[in-house]
Amino acid sequence: MTSKPLAVSLALATLTLSTTFSLQPDQHKVLLVSFDGFRWDYLYKVPTPHFHYMMKSGVHVKQVSNIFITKTYPNHYTMVTGLFAESHGIVANDMFDPILNKSFSLDHMNIYDSEFWEEATPIWITNQRAGHATGSAMWPGTDVKIHKSFATHYMPYNESVSFEDRVAKIIEWFTAEKPINLGLLYWEDPDDMGHHLGPDSPLMGPVIADIDDKLGYLIQMLKKAKLWNVVNLIITSDHGMTQCSEDRVIELDQYLDKDHYTLIDQSPVAAILPKEGKFDEVYEALADAHPNLTVYKKEEIPKRWHYTRNERIQPIIAVADEGWYILQNKSDDFLLGNHGYDNALAEMHPIFLAHGPAFRKNFTKEAMNSTDLYPLLCHLLNITAMPHNGSFRNVQDLLRSAAPKAIPYTQTTTLLLGTDKPGAYEQEESYPYFIGVSLGIMIVIVFFVIFIKHFIPSQVPALQDRQAEIAQPLLQA
């Protein structure tokens, strides 16, 4: 009878310690999914029950500020490096590197040149260096040899492979004998259809509903494989989409002599490389050419875009206003929807939802930067982050307090910019802090028990009951 309070206090202390320390290795699993071009507000265009189910049982960030330029490759590389484009080196979908004297172009699928990717180290490489395995179903860059490695398991890019086949591979890798801890899944829509139809088209409704069905399928497969409550699932995207029109076209041929420059990237951010000795001529001709085109010399590009310090950023960039389209001439391809515009525009913003053992439930956050996803992923995987431009502290509130802890990379640039208070990193997730708290709780309980036992024996039965009640909710948590 007298041992009951002690047993209860021991149980409490053990529970405190176990929630702090004995996290299952399973809790470090992450599946990152990108539905290309899924604009943040598509969630509300048509019923999206599976997305809403994830919001209720997980977290949702309403406004995600992605990086300039708001194109596919630059943003996918930011998600897995935490770097701005000027620092990770994938500055556009179409690039020219004057030092390498090489081009990178999605149209010709000559994206497999390692040198373009090696200004950064993507998370799958860091994960593998830490002894883990990664599996990727078509995530951009995972089938390219980067710093001498590919993703542990990957599917060579082939847009004809169905969503179901990609999911099957991911499930297979998570449940293999030597399972992956990081899965990466990429799907081309709603970007493809968004470009063809334009986001304002009523025909986009069924396209979005189809993505919701695909998410439903993924959830169903994860549940079937008993992974739903084990894997931290993050659903996001690279950028949004805006409506274009043939009434809003800027034709470069009307202002510039074709022989004076090379057009490296077209719309909505024209990357212009003037021919030898033609810089001033090209700049002058374009600077005031069109009210909906803003022309920058490289060194004048707004600081907030973090889009200057890279050889692959051309000497002149011309940025179209939202919904305007830059063409060399009218015989070039024109699409009804496009992206790539200023990342401050809401229509360029992607979605962000997450569910899993590390995440809070039914929690909505107003805003985050897409550069913060990388430190969040490193934290979830318990790997040490490479230098990056994000901040783990800015997204920490998405997690349950007892989520797995890792030692984050201390970011000097953020400290210099004054966005984080100096010294704030010391309070962040130190094990001594948790040991202190746990031991403190234990000592208080033990003393409490001894006090009860020795000084007020007459009240012991009543207090025993109360302690048992106190223990109940904790045991259920």
Ligand SMILES: *[C@@H]1O[C@H](CO)[C@@H](O)[C@H](O)[C@H]1NC(C)=O
């Ligand atoms: C760059 O490569 C092209 C062929 O792609 C070649 O004609 C040219 O001479 C090269 N330029 C330099 C500076 O090496």
Ligand SMILES: *[C@@H]1O[C@H](CO)[C@@H](O)[C@H](O)[C@H]1NC(C)=O
């Ligand atoms: C791409 O995938 C499709 C569908 O699975 C397949 O039929 C085709 O052979 C694949 N193409 C290549 C180049 O592997």
Ligand SMILES: *[C@@H]1O[C@H](CO)[C@@H](O)[C@H](O)[C@H]1NC(C)=O
């Ligand atoms: C295009 O330029 C006109 C004239 O300056 C301006 O009124 C309009 O707002 C611009 N369009 C956009 C989308 O910014």
Ligand SMILES: *[C@@H]1O[C@H](CO)[C@@H](O)[C@H](O)[C@H]1NC(C)=O
């Ligand atoms: C438009 O530009 C393309 C590529 O530079 C060129 O082949 C074509 O002749 C041009 N068309 C017109 C109408 O100028």
Ligand SMILES: *[C@@H]1O[C@H](CO)[C@@H](O)[C@H](O)[C@H]1NC(C)=O
């Ligand atoms: C989720 O949160 C909202 C607002 O915070 C609340 O109204 C709703 O009842 C919650 N739903 C569940 C299932 O907890």
Ligand SMILES: *[C@@H]1O[C@H](CO)[C@@H](O)[C@H](O)[C@H]1NC(C)=O
């Ligand atoms: C995004 O990053 C900027 C610059 O570091 C910072 O000022 C801003 O507060 C961040 N936004 C959010 C929502 O965390």
Ligand SMILES: *[C@@H]1O[C@H](CO)[C@@H](O)[C@H](O)[C@H]1NC(C)=O
């Ligand atoms: C995180 O990784 C370190 C090794 O880098 C390991 O010592 C530690 O136990 C891991 N933490 C958890 C909670 O798994």
Ligand SMILES: *[C@@H]1O[C@H](CO)[C@@H](O)[C@H](O)[C@H]1NC(C)=O
């Ligand atoms: C982004 O991070 C990289 C790597 O730490 C750093 O070199 C660069 O200066 C950072 N950029 C900004 C704008 O802070």
Ligand SMILES: [Zn+2]
């Ligand atoms: Zn995209």
